[in-house]
Structures are given as C-alpha cells and as structure tokens.
Amino acid sequence: DAGITQSPRHKVTETGTPVTLRCHQTENHRYMYWYRQDPGHGLRLIHYSYGVKDTDKGEVSDGYSVSRSKTEDFLLTLESATSSQTSVYFCATTHGTTSYEQYFGPGTRLTVT
Amino acid sequence: GQNIDQPTEMTATEGAIVQINCTYQTSGFNGLFWYQQHAGEAPTFLSYNVLDGLEEKGRFSSFLSRSKGYSYLLLKELQMKDSASYLCTSTDSWGKLQFGAGTQVVVTP
Numbered sequence: 001d002a003g004i005t006q007s008p009r010h011k012v013t014e015t016g017t018p019v020t021l022r023c024h025q026t027e028n029h030r031y032m033y034w035y036r037q038d039p040g041h042g043l044r045l046i047h048y049s050y051g052v053k054d055t056d057k058g059e060v061s062d063g064y065s066v067s068r069s070k071t072e073d074f075l076l077t078l079e080s081a082t083s084s085q086t087s088v089y090f091c092a093t094t095h096g097t098t099s100y101e102q103y104f105g106p107g108t109r110l111t112v113t
Numbered sequence: 114g115q116n117i118d119q120p121t122e123m124t125a126t127e128g129a130i131v132q133i134n135c136t137y138q139t140s141g142f143n144g145l146f147w148y149q150q151h152a153g154e155a156p157t158f159l160s161y162n163v164l165d166g167l168e169e170k171g172r173f174s175s176f177l178s179r180s181k182g183y184s185y186l187l188l189k190e191l192q193m194k195d196s197a198s199y200l201c202t203s204t205d206s207w208g209k210l211q212f213g214a215g216t217q218v219v220v221t222p
Binding site: 041044100101102103106 | 143144146154155157158161200204208209210212
C-alpha cells in the first residue's frame with residue numbers, strides 16, 4: 001500500500017461540464033499514472049507523470065489533461081465531459097528506480113449523464 | 114505494438130488448481146506482472162517475472178518464457194476468496210504497463 005487516495009470516490013456529472021479528479025500519494029514516488037477501466041478493455045493508460053511538471057500522453061488521452069505541481073498530487077481533468085468518459089478511473093504510482101511495481105488507488109467511479 | 118491475450122473466464126472448485134495462460138507481444142519487453150482485482154476494488158500486485166522460469170509465492174506461482182512471449186499464473190488449493198479477475202500485464206523498458214482484459218476466476222464450493 002503506497003498511501004494513495006483518490007477524490008472524489010464517486011461523481012455524477014452532466015455532459016459538457018469540466019471535471020477534475022485528484023490523486024494524492026504519501027510515498028514520494030516519482031512516477032504517477034491515470035488509467036480508466038471499462039468492461040472488456042482492461043486498464044488503459046490516459047496520462048502519466050515522471051516528475052513535477054513532467055507529463056506525457058498515454059493511449060487514450062483525447063479529452064483529458066493532467067497537471068502535477070507537487071510530487072504528491074496528480075490531477076486529471078476532463079475538459080468537457082462526454083458520456084463515453086463514464087468509467088472507473090484509477091490512479092497508480094511507482095518508485096520507478098528500485099521497482100516497476102505499480103500501486104493503485106481505490107478508484108473513482110464517474111458517471112456522465 | 115502491444116497485445117496481451119488471456120482467457121475471459123475460468124471456473125474451478127474449491128481446493129483445485131487453475132492455470133491462467135497469457136501470451137503477449139510487447140515492444141521493448143522488460144517483464145511480466147500479474148495483478149489480482151476483486152470486484153469493485155483496485156488491482157493488487159501478485160507477482161513479477163523478469164527472467165525465464167517459475168516464481169513461487171505461497172499458493173500462487175508465475176511462469177515466464179520470454180522467447181515464446183508466454184506466461185501463466187498457477188493458483189493452487191483454491192479458496193473462495195480467490196474468486197477475482199487476474200490481470201496479465203507486461204512492462205516495457207520505460208516502465209509503462211500494458212494490461213490484458215483480465216481472466217475472471219470463479220471458485221465454486
């Protein structure tokens with residue numbers, strides 16, 4: 001357990017509204033990741049960060065942006081939510097130097113109506 | 114490109130053994146993880162194979178063949194609490210993970 005929390009844990013929002021999800025970790029891990037999980041697709045990488053202010057796109061980044069102003073916080077923003085972004089979102093971290101094992105937060109269930 | 118194939122579902126009885134096979138095609142392959150995920154929860158780490166061979170950890174064992182792009186997870190002495198989804202996950206030289214869609218294991222009494 002890498003001390004990862006996510007907020008909110010559940011959210012219902014309307015199409016077209018912006019939404020920000022927060023991931024907070026207490027392990028001082030350098031690498032942080034945002035995934036979405038949908039039935040039949042497994043976990044897919046949205047964006048990741050390899051340090052403060054250093055981020056890059058994953059395989060499903062369209063419609064999402066991220067920011068990392070502090071080591072412990074990684075924010076995911078849906079600029080204008082769409083129904084296709086209804087999903088469960090997981091944040092993960094890894095030390096990245098001593099191991100590649102990723103530790104996951106509890107997840108955020110987002111519903112876009 | 115990257116692709117991971119694993120069966121969708123497997124059913125076994127309590128006390129039995131189940132083997133979940135996984136094949137992968139990963140550019141810059143660096144290792145193979147197995148994660149367990151109970152319904153409504155986050156994935157949790159089970160095992161990590163870098164070199165060819167078998168890694169044993171209690172009731173769970175994981176095998177890797179890099180030349181064949183093949184791995185399996187072996188669950189022995191199945192318990193009801195082992196009912197979960199098992200995710201075959203490759204990692205590349207950049208540390209990025211590629212997840213399979215998961216194998217749902219159903220343990221029956």
